[in-house]
Amino acid sequence: MKKILRYILLFILFAFVVIQFINRPEKISEPVTDNDIILSLNIDDEIAAMLKTSCYDCHSDQPRYPWYSNVAPLSWWIGDHIEHGRDELNFSLWGTYTARRRDHKLEEVVELVEKREMPLPNYLPMHKDAELSDEQIEKLRNWANAERANIAAETEN
Numbered sequence: 066m067k068k069i070l071r072y073i074l075l076f077i078l079f080a081f082v083v084i085q086f087i088n089r090p091e092k093i094s095e096p097v098t099d100n101d102i103i104l105s106l107n108i109d110d111e112i113a114a115m116l117k118t119s120c121y122d123c124h125s126d127q128p129r130y131p132w133y134s135n136v137a138p139l140s141w142w143i144g145d146h147i148e149h150g151r152d153e154l155n156f157s158l159w160g161t162y163t164a165r166r167r168d169h170k171l172e173e174v175v176e177l178v179e180k181r182e183m184p185l186p187n188y189l190p191m192h193k194d195a196e197l198s199d200e201q202i203e204k205l206r207n208w209a210n211a212e213r214a215n216i217a218a219e220t221e222n
């Protein structure tokens with residue numbers, strides 16, 4: 066019995082080592098451009114800091130990669146979040162979005178942040194600083210709504 070257990074443990078260890086060499090997700094790191102939401106909208110520091118700390122790891126071209134993002138299978142899981150997060154919403158490409166798309170994304174930002182679905186709950190235990198307080202959520206909502214009004218005014222003309 067003990068012997069079998071030892072083989073199983075050895076096998077798990079072996080498998081863990083092997084998976085380190087397969088399918089390493091590519092790390093995203095692009096220079097910041099004028100299309101970045103913070104630069105293109107001239108966002109105030111408080112909102113900018115919230116977006117950077119709580120959202121940019123999955124919704125920008127400048128995610129910060131923690132050390133454990135080098136370790137499979139975590140690396141796959143993290144790579145997946147970043148890939149899907151950026152597909153849906155990339156704050157680095159804000160300036161390239163149409164007015165309609167920006168408006169829709171801001172609506173969803175408010176909705177998901179209020180429901181505490183964003184930032185992804187499973188991201189928070191390792192990123193305590195990304196958790197938004199009620200007060201921060203209110204500020205983010207006010208900002209997003211003001212920006213939606215700007216977009217509406219812009220497109221009326």
Ligand code: HEC
Nearest residue numbers: 119120122123146149150153154173174177183184185188
């Ligand atoms: C740990 C990664 C992660 C973080 C951090 C994160 N998101 Fe997301 N976000 C995702 C993923 C993955 C998706 C796409 C899949 C889904 O909807 O669950 C997504 C989807 C979204 C969508 C939906 C877009 C659409 O059109 O459907 C919005 C809006 C959004 N996130 C806003 C935010 C905001 C705002 C923050 C910061 C307060 C944030 N997210 C932080 C991973 C993340």
